[in-house]
Amino acid sequence: MPPPRSRQLSSQIRDPNLHRHSLHAHSCRTTFRHRRCSRRPQHFPRTTPIDPGRTRGLTTSFSEAPMRILALPQLRLLATAFFLVFTALTAAAQSTGSLQGTVSDSSGAVVPNATITVTDTATGARRTVKSDSAGSYQVPALTPAAYTLDTTAPGFSSARTQGVVVSVGTTVTTNITLAVSGTQQTVNVTAAAPVVDQTGISVSQVVDQQIVQQAPLNGRHFVDLGSLIPGSVAAPANGFLTQPIRGQGALSFDTAGQREDTVNFMINGINLNDMIQNQITFQPELNTVQEFKVDNSTFSAEYGRSSGAIVNIATRTGTNQLHGEAYNYVRNQFFDARNYFNRQFTVSGVHVRQSQFIRNQFGGDAGGPLWRDHTFLFGSYEGLRQRQGVAVNTGVPPAGSVGADSTITQLLAILPAPNAGASTFVSSASALATIDQGTLDVLQQFGSNDHLHGFYAIQQDSRNEPLAPTVGDTIPGYGDSRPARRQLLTVIETHTFGSNAVNEARIGFNRVHITFTPTRAVNPTTFGISDGINSAIGLPQITITSLGLTFGGPSGEPQGRGDTLGVLSDTVSILRGKHSFKFGGEYRRFLNDNFSSDTGTFVFSTLNTFLADEVSSFNVTPGNRPSRIYVNAAGGFAADSWKIGSRLTAELGFRFEGNGTPSEARNRLVLFDPASASLVQVGAAGFGSVYSQNYNYEPRVGFAWDLYGNGNSVLHAGYGILYNEPETNLVTPLSTNPPFAVPVSLTTSTPTPSLTLQNAFSQSQAAKSIAPTSVARNFRNPQIQSWNMEMEQRVSATLGLKLGYMGSKGTHMQMFLNQNQPINGVRPFKALSATSSIDPGIALTNVFESASVGNSNYNAGFVSVTKAMANNLQFNGSYTWSHALDYNSYNLASTTQTPQDSTNPRGDYGPADFDTRSHFSVSGVYTLPFKSNRLVEGWEISTITALQTGNPFTVETSLANNGVVGRTRPNQLAGRVPTSFALAPNGNVQYIPQAVCKTPAAGCLWASPGAGFGNARRNAQYYPGLEDVDLGLQKQTRFTERLRFNLRADAFNLINHPNLGQPNSTFTPGGSPGTFGQISSTRFPIGDFGSSRQLQVSAKLVF
Structure with a gap:
């Protein structure tokens, strides 16, 4: 029988689009599901909650939810409004x-x-x-x-x-x-563009159209270019938003030592983030991107809401000349190398077909004048059709297995028979991804003083996952379908007042609607399963731990959400003598309208307990759980670029952010109040909001010093205080607390015949207890202090050199704590008080609470070289040495993200999950200088190369005697842990030794902590780094002055380096080491990055 599956594999395939609501007593995988789709305030229509059968045709009304902007006393509200009006109406990020x-x-x-x-x-x-x-x-x-x-x-x-x-x-x-x-x-x-910035105070870089359009990009996702910026690193294997999603790419990137959900994407000055968890709503089709700029540290007071990078995307517009193109990019597995772990034969000699991969990306665009010098149009369409093979290798019950009752017998009948040994099933399945995206850009010049710019994009996409990878199913047939519609609208009016004043007014919205529906809609009662579900939504998700087998579900589905963000902003620029003033502000309104259901989960520890129908644990939250979360937020800024002398410019700014507390339209949020040991409904007396700290004051200061007055040598420095607006995922789990949802769970210390599939629900109700989720009443917006110093030198008119340092310190970082963690075996709160208005006297287990108690620290030194296009060559190269430390690295409501000891979160201080000591990247385009005829001219070479050291991971134990649920570390018995790349008998890479034991013994590296907490440090080990060389070769043939044909070939991971993922780092003391210490997959096995060598060919007609 194969060992249990690696935790690392499940961590690589989580989908940030899923709505994460509820922890309660869910398993680790289920916990991951219930947290990654409800993070920011949003705005969706309707006066009734959406449900699985009513999710189309939603409309939006900004007036539906109560207009509680900041819920302050009237005088303070008036004062805030006055400030906003005075400053001119958050930082409308510059797309200009x-x-x-x-x-x-x-x-x-x-x-x-x-x-x-x-x-x-x-x-x-x-x-x-x-x-x-x-x-x-x-x-x-x-x-x-x-x-x-x-x-x-x-x-x-x-x-x-x-x-x-x-x-x-x-x-x-x-x-x-x-x-x-x-x-x-x-x-x-x-x-x-100039190679030296003579005025800015941030560490920034512009990625221009040449690189955007010509660099080899696997999947054509512009976000992948974010890792080319100084301070940015390739995503770790256990990332969430940074993990590529099948067909859609990554939703963020790691940069400047900040969490992945702090990157603020702006398109034409309008927020492109889905505020559920601050991820990009969708990636604009590459041909619509003119260029983008990444501000990485200590940016101007004009920018707010997030402490991570500011990504300003400018879209392409029409011009006075008609131009366009049509293209098709093709990938097929016949051109690809096998994945390192998709070998031709298994260790038992079974032949395995190469995983299928077929992708077509096709489309076109056109732009030109509707009225010369006045009205311009640019439109585009891109489609994607992708079929990707998913390898299946899992343990299954041996042939002839007999169940103890009719329910087990029926379940055995739907499981596949072993085909690779006595209890192993090897196969493959196909995952489908379809995307259609269209855009329209309109530019109207009303005269020299006025112009209007509008941009609209719509994307329809759908994914069909055969294994429901987010929850870790291991056999096909229990996946889900994920249709979505995403839209964006931006309108900008620019007006010039006189000679030295300009006003930019913006309005826009950003919307996403997505549902998750199980592929196999089964009523569990037809199998005789009692899990509280009596409708055809799906089987419960069933895990047999010893086999590494999971089927059924997916748990946490069906679910869906509709999010809408509306933005109004205005910015005024005024020149007065040596002062260049800028004032502005923004109002945002966001609604997240969602529902969530659950199929439940059952866990059996061994095959024998499964056959005997002896359940180890059971969890379910029955019913359809709707919520409508909304947030109003506003901010304003004032900035002055003061030219003190001909060589020195000071940048001074101040920003105010008023981030409203996320609220639920029908007061369906419930908190745990530790002062009274009660559940309290938000909106009741004394609990008017989830938390009350909403106001942030953000000074920014810096200078740019032209050392010799010729613009060739410029020293920049800056300091600023920045805050992160909390995501709405912070409060969404509160809608799953009683009385609006009644989670049921039961866990036995040893499997027992008293808990079976046929009586689980009634048994769990009889032993009823609850595990509510909460938010600390003193929760505060995370604060980041950021600073940098950078020296820029112009080597020539087209070559620039940067040498710099940047750092940051984070306080009040969001963490997830267990406020009812047993102390010396006794929980602080055994039950709700008798006076609790909700469920008085009911037993309490864990009480997980989001609190702002974390800290972080980051320091980095970097050097970069920029060569603008000249003499047929353009390139950007950078090297960054950095060290990022924190208490935790993600805003996840998950037991896997709680500290080992919630009473001592500082004990988890260590390298961040994305900590990368060294990162080198280079991108470039070179046009070969041959000219004479069509055969030898028009050749171009392009590359993206990234090399970096590995990311850290934590060794953990799955069995602790201290009563703690979540992450428990063992005692480490030796200082240095050796690593290797030796192959294990099962074909995995044995990266660290399996020297684990229950009690200290000779040759052991780790042992059980017993009844206490282990001394092993968080993130003390590092898994292998990344080496990726992508190369493009293009031949351009010009037929006429305006008509040309491009034929192109791209090689991704040209050297076919196996970029290994994170090892399984959890062991069971006293049990079989299984796959502990083994790496079983490459870094991103289902995405477009970090896999084996892949080849792509394309053709493009340009006019």
Whole structure:
């Protein structure tokens, strides 16, 4: 019989789109399910909760939920409103750029009142400004593009500066020198963005269109480019949002020592995050992305809501020239190398077919003028059709197994027979992914002072998972289907007031609707199973631990959610002498309308207890559990870029964030109050909100010092205080507490005939106890202090070098604690008090509470080189050394994320799960210089290469005698733990020794902690690093001046390096070591990254 499955495998296949509600007494896998889909406030329609049969055609009304913006006394609310109005209406992240500079004559004297006309060379759009008394000028809110500057002044000749490139979120300094009257001058600037930033205070980088469109990207997901930025690292194997989802890629990336859910994605200045858990709602089709900028540390006061990177995405617009393309990208397993663990033969000699993989990504786009120089359109469509094989290798009951009752007999009949030995089943299944995405971009120029920019995107996607990987099923037939619709709308109106003031007003919404429905809709009563479910939603999820077999379910389904985020924002930019002021603000309203059901879970410890129908544990939360979580939030900022002298610029800013407490529209949230040992409904007397700390004050300060006054050597530094807006996943589990949901669970210390599949529900009700989820009353928004210093040097006009340091310190970080953890075998709260208004006197088990008691620390040094496109070559390269430490690394309501000892969370201080000591990356494009005929010209090579050290993991024991549920570490008996890449007899990699024991003995590395807590440190071991070389080769054939054909081949993981995942790090003291210490999969086996060598071919017609 095979050993139990590795925890590492289940950790690699969790889906962040799933709604996580309830812990109670669920198993580890079930716990993972109930936490990753309800994290941010949202806005969805309807006056009745959605249910599995009524999830289409939802509409949104911003007026449905009560308008409790911040629930403050009236005077404070008025004061806050006054501040917002005064500052001009959160930081509307810049999807635009700016130009600034000084106009002077040949002697260096400033020229006031000069007229500068800035013209977009692609659309003909013009803006005109005048230099002030100090000769300074500024042109904010420019669409990323190449510009021409025409400058005139009385008594001077006109001057033209051509090819000035403005990138998203950047300020380009272009000084202009005028000659005396009688001569005319034209200055040509290299058509590339400046390689040195002369004004900013953040560690940032622009990823331009050349890299976005030409770099080899497996799956064509722009988020994967985030790991190329200094401070960013490839995602760990146990990430959640950073794990690629089948067909859709990753939903975030790890950067600057911050948690994966702190990255703020903005498209044209509108929030693109699903606030359930602050993940990107969907990735815009790659051809719609003009470029994007990542601000990685200590950004301007203009940005708020999150402490991680700010990702500003600028979309492509139409121009005065009609242009477009049609393309098809094809991948097939026949071109791919086998996955390292998908070998041709198993250790027992069974032939295994190569896992199937067929993918087509196809589409096209077109843009041009509807009215030349005035109205421009750009539209795109992309489709994806993907079929991916899923390997099946699991233990099953041997042939001829006999059940003790009719229920077990029926279950044995639906299980596959062994085909690889006496009790092993080897097979494969197909997972399907379908995506259709369309976009439309409209740009209207009303004149030199007004333009309107609108962008709309819609995506329909569907996934059919044969194994329900989120909960760890091991045989096909018990998966689910996951259809979704995602939409985004942004509208921006830019108006120029006079010569030195510009206003940007934005409105937008971001919406997602997704459901999860079990593939096999079965009424469990037809099998004689008593789990409290009497409808055809699915079998309960059943696990036989000794076989590593899980089937049925999926638990926690059916479920679904509809999320809508609405945003209003406004930003004003004003130039006054040496001061460049910016004021602005934002209002957000978010609604999450969701439902969740449960099929329940049964666990049998061994095959014999399964055949005898002796259940070890049972958990279920019957019924359909709806909730409607909403949040209102507002913020404002004031910033001043003060040019103290010709070489020194100070950046000063202050930001206010008012993050409303997530609320439920019908007061269906219930807290545990430790002061009275009671369950209290939020909205009752004394409990008007889940928590009350909502106001955050965020100063930002920094400088940019041009050391020699020539713009070639610039020193930047910055410091800021930032806060993270809590996700709505923080409070959603509160809707599953009694009386709105009645979770039932029962666990026996040893399997017993008294608990069977046929009587589990009645037995559990007789021994009723509850395990409520709660949020600390003194919960606070997580705070991050961030700082950096960076030296930039221009080596040439197209080559720049950066050397820098960045660091941060986090306090009030969200953690999940067990407030009813046994102390010396006794729980602090044995039962709810007799005065509790809900379930008085009922027994209590664990009380898991989200609290803001964590800390984090991060330090990094980096060096990066940027080569703008010139002489056929462009590249970006960076190396980062970093060390990230924290108490925990995820905002998960999960027993696997609680500290070993909830009374001592500091005891878990150690390397963060994403800690990566060294990371090197390079991306580049090189056009071969051959020219003579169509055969030899038009060849291009591109690459993305990433090398990094491994991430940490924790050795844990699954059996503790201290009464603690969750993570218990053993006693470590030796200092250094050896590692190897030797193959185990079962074909896995034996990475660390299986030197485990129940009591200390010779040769043991780890032993059971007994009745106490182990001394092994959290994240003390590191699994293997990552080596990934991707290479693209393209041949462009030009038929006419405007028509060309591109043929391309991409190789991902060119060197076929096996990027190993995380080992199984949990052992049972006194039992078989099983797969402990073994690695059984590559880093991301179901995604587009970190697997074996894969080849892709594509064709594109461009006009």
